[in-house]
Amino acid sequence: MDIRMAGVTKVFDQDIVALEDVHLSVDSGEFLYLVGTTGSGKTTLLRILSREYIATRGQVTVGDRNLRKIGRSELPFYRREVGVVFQDFKLLSDLSALENVSFALEAMGLPPRIVQNRANEVIDQVGLWRRRFLKPPQLSGGEQQRVAIARAMASSPSVFLADEPTGNLDIRTSEEIMKLLLSINAAGTTVLVATHDRNMVDAYRQRLVELHNGRIRRDERRGRYLLDDEL
Amino acid sequence: MDIRMAGVTKVFDQDIVALEDVHLSVDSGEFLYLVGTTGSGKTTLLRILSREYIATRGQVTVGDRNLRKIGRSELPFYRREVGVVFQDFKLLSDLSALENVSFALEAMGLPPRIVQNRANEVIDQVGLWRRRFLKPPQLSGGEQQRVAIARAMASSPSVFLADEPTGNLDIRTSEEIMKLLLSINAAGTTVLVATHDRNMVDAYRQRLVELHNGRIRRDERRGRYLLDDEL
Amino acid sequence: MTSFRYALRDTFRLLFRHWGLSLLTLVTAASVLYILGFTGLFSLNLRQMISRVEGGLVVQVFMKKGQNADPVVALVKTMPTVTSAAAVSPEQALEKLRAKLGNQARAVTLLGENPLPWSVEVQVGRAEQIAPLVRDLIAVPEVEEVLYSGKLVERLTTISRAATTASGTILVLAAIISTLVIFNTIRIAIYSRREEIEVMLLVGATRTYISLPFVIQGTLLGAGGALLAIAGIWGTYASIMNAVRTSLPFLDIIVDRRTLLQFFLLLFATGATLGWVCSWLAVSRFISRASRAK
Amino acid sequence: MTSFRYALRDTFRLLFRHWGLSLLTLVTAASVLYILGFTGLFSLNLRQMISRVEGGLVVQVFMKKGQNADPVVALVKTMPTVTSAAAVSPEQALEKLRAKLGNQARAVTLLGENPLPWSVEVQVGRAEQIAPLVRDLIAVPEVEEVLYSGKLVERLTTISRAATTASGTILVLAAIISTLVIFNTIRIAIYSRREEIEVMLLVGATRTYISLPFVIQGTLLGAGGALLAIAGIWGTYASIMNAVRTSLPFLDIIVDRRTLLQFFLLLFATGATLGWVCSWLAVSRFISRASRAK
Ligand SMILES: Nc1ncnc2c1ncn2[C@@H]1O[C@H](COP(=O)(O)OP(=O)(O)OP(=O)(O)O)[C@@H](O)[C@H]1O
Ligand SMILES: Nc1ncnc2c1ncn2[C@@H]1O[C@H](COP(=O)(O)OP(=O)(O)OP(=O)(O)O)[C@@H](O)[C@H]1O
Ligand SMILES: [Mg+2]
Ligand SMILES: [Mg+2]
DSSP states (O other): OOEEEEEEEEEEGGGEEEEEEEEEEEOTTOEEEEEOSTTSSHHHHHHHHTTSSOOSEEEEEETTEEGGGOOTTTHHHHHHHEEEEOTTOOOOTTSOHHHHHHHHHHTTTOOHHHHHHHHHHHHHHTTOGGGTTSOGGGSOHHHHHHHHHHHHHHTOOSEEEEESTTTTOOHHHHHHHHHHHHHHHHTTOEEEEEOOOHHHHHHSOOEEEEEETTEEEEEETTOOOOOGGGO | OOEEEEEEEEEEGGGEEEEEEEEEEEOTTOEEEEEOSTTSSHHHHHHHHTTSSOOSEEEEEETTEEGGGOOTTTHHHHHHHEEEEOTTOOOOTTSOHHHHHHHHHHTTTOOHHHHHHHHHHHHHHTTOGGGTTSOGGGSOHHHHHHHHHHHHHHTOOSEEEEESTTTTOOHHHHHHHHHHHHHHHHTTOEEEEEOOOHHHHHHSOOEEEEEETTEEEEEETTOOOOOGGGO | OHHHHHHHHHHHHHHHHTHHHHHHHHHHHHHHHHHHHHHHHHHHHHHHHHHHHHHTOEEEEEEOTTOOSHHHHHHHHTOTTEEEEEEEOHHHHHHHHHHHHGGGGHHHHTOOSOOOOOEEEEEESSGGGHHHHHHHHHTSTTEEEEEOOHHHHHHHHHHHHHHHHHHHHHHHHHHHHHHHHHHHHHHHHHHTTHHHHHHHHHTTOOHHHHHHHHHHHHHHHHHHHHHHHHHHHHHHHHHHHHHHHHHOTTSOOOOOHHHHHHHHHHHHHHHHHHHHHHHHHHHHHHHHHHTOOO | OHHHHHHHHHHHHHHHHTHHHHHHHHHHHHHHHHHHHHHHHHHHHHHHHHHHHHHTOEEEEEEOTTOOSHHHHHHHHTOTTEEEEEEEOHHHHHHHHHHHHGGGHHHHHTOOSOOOOOEEEEEESSGGGHHHHHHHHHTSTTEEEEEOOHHHHHHHHHHHHHHHHHHHHHHHHHHHHHHHHHHHHHHHHHHTTHHHHHHHHHTTOOHHHHHHHHHHHHHHHHHHHHHHHHHHHHHHHHHHHHHHHHHOTTSOOOOOHHHHHHHHHHHHHHHHHHHHHHHHHHHHHHHHHHTOOO
């Protein structure tokens, strides 16, 4: 699905402007890095796309849906088409890694056998087969992050939003995850990745959007991760 | 304070061996990177030092304390001497950034005026002055991470344990945090930093210990971050 | 269908993963329903005792000298409020008087001819039906005098009314309090799972999918609490029945198994319904709050 | 000292940041204490009424023909259990008999000479004191006969004993249930803050520092709940007193302000203590569990 943001501004209480007049257009099947210093608005942008937040001003459409007009009963169905890797994982701590994945699939009403197969498959893909029965508090940070990735990709969403998917991973594992994201993208899914990971951004060049104080500062087809003094 | 670990092994349920026969000696005032792939045991090692976990086998002493023998009533006082930046931050979500720092100081029984001054000081040092009244859910990932750092350093601990303190930070901010850690270390504090951040490790060379499957694989005075195939 | 199976499994997950919480909720529900049930039984018994006392009230109708009791007995048979009517001959009346006087009975033996008239003893079911009955009886020409303990009837009427109001009020109060406590407990229990609910919403679970396990759980806890309460009440009440039977046999407490069974079924239904409605309300509010976009 | 100031501030933080939770706990505590208080008042009233009835029991002592009542009056004055004793002359006795006979009074007017003896009406405070009294009176040579409603006394004795046991049991039950519900509610409320407790432990807070705000909070909620409950009970009880005064004036319910005040103070203390002990137990258990090293 394609994403269109036009003049999107997000203002929080106390006049904190997290996003300001953002125009962004992502075609169906594109891969996009979202970079920017901490607090520049990456997570806020992704949250607007997952309809956790509603833009204070501006238009957001994903596929043929106007996010401002999604009703209470339609929201779950929208969310099933959008896979999200949350920056803080948001795993259920009393479910095992495998159950964390399968319960998300179950919530979509899929029959048990399909759920089991798919959950096993993605847990294996993120390299957690041997850890699948452990619960999040028993997993290392990187392992938790991979459970979060597995859960987000399990439902084969049309849009994949990943907030720092390699923030807790070593370089080798990061590379594997990046390859996974690229393969998801290759299957036609639109992928947005918010990241600070310079190594990855430079190793796998893709469209790169840089946020600065809530505004888009750069939008390049095969951008490199640049520091302020390198601009 | 110095840290001595001798033959430390940590086995969890289901025979998961997170650390195996670790011998590590860190002198008072040293700075040490802890690296290793995800799941290699970095967090487990730090948790043994903060007495969240007790080693299954082996001896651990910090300063003149044998960690196996710390009693229930002594534990709080030990923990005050050890500042910890947790991988998942562990901030209280209904306290503001500033309060998250000050409450930790208050818990040590410091008088209000000293608490206020010190909390303001460290919040400013990590660059959150303008965000100090926001609560964790209102802060970006990197901002939360800096609150966690501020809280850990506020009490001027003798040992500073940081688990991925730059995992959610961009390169520029990471550098500032690294400088902060180095200045804490320069003041005589023993600092252990578990990290995946190759850029930082290579930019600020320090003693480097690499864990691999729970065992120490490398221990170099000014080590570089190497991938398996670079060894 | 599948999602109902998931819901059932999740219910048991909720119940057993947080079994401490479940147990606390269960015990609270049981305690509260115990109180509610006991209050209910108490009201039932109160009403029964009062109606027994009321049923024992007697109106004495004295006929004029030389008249027998037939006209009054005939009239009274047509009245729906009258539960019994017995004619008393002068001889029987004298016997009774003697018995009643006890040690002063010698006074009676000093009488010559029996001076007492025919009379009828009439009983009704409820104290407040006495006043109209008396009015009708006095209108009968053959009746000399109608005697009844006016003050007692008045008292009984007010006591009966007061007891009805009181037991009703107590029951309503107990019901309100039970609902409050159960609702609060379930809400607090759900409050401690708010993160779970938030995460479920974020991954696209529907409201029904999220709430079903909580609602089933609430219903089970309510029903389970009710069962515990019933067991407790049965235990206490059985020992009360025993104690009453041996030492206060004149007290008319309810021992009829059919009535008690119905009562317990009602309590069970109340517990399950309370658990159901309360958990549904509580979880709905949470879902609404958590799914509000900021 | 400073840490107590922190504790106070944190208490209010707990109370108001999670005000929904506090309110739920408060209402639950109030509800439960309302029930407890009401049960208490009910027991008090029950005992008072029974003791009034018992105090109204009369033992009639009939003297031998020609003897006056003085020896019995003299004897009875020395007995500590006797609350009143009144001599009745034969003339008074005849008057009473006439009144008692009602419409059969004509029988008495037919008597010639007054056949009735001197008698004494003796009252004691408690039904169970009657049997020994009677034994002593019968031993007096001038006494012809001692009359008392044996069955009634027996009944009253058992009723009085049963009521004492019952009201005691009910009170104990209510107290246990209150404790359970309040403890559970506080525990569930604390359960939802377990992360907070864990974090505090990790940054080196002492047990006291962590528990103090929870304990103060629990005490305040218990005390606040008790105040609400007292207000509620006062409201209900005042309207009951009113209703009783106007329509059941013969019912002896407690209206003495001093007694009620003492009772309410006791209830307040109970609420505060319950809140205190329960929150202390609950938070201690949590801290112990959370601080166990793995
Ligand atoms: N709910 C909120 N209320 C108030 N301010 C908020 C809220 N959410 C975000 N902000 C503010 O908006 C700004 C942007 O936050 P955002 O989380 O989008 O940053 P980010 O680019 O994801 O940063 P990071 O790389 O550190 O995760 C931050 O300064 C943050 O304090
Ligand atoms: N409480 C626990 N119970 C069972 N297994 C555990 C527990 N804690 C950690 N482990 C296991 O021990 C191993 C080491 O975990 P640890 O958190 O120390 O890794 P790490 O080096 O910090 O990894 P990362 O870089 O991903 O944070 C992991 O495989 C993890 O699954
Ligand atoms: Mg972010
Ligand atoms: Mg770790």
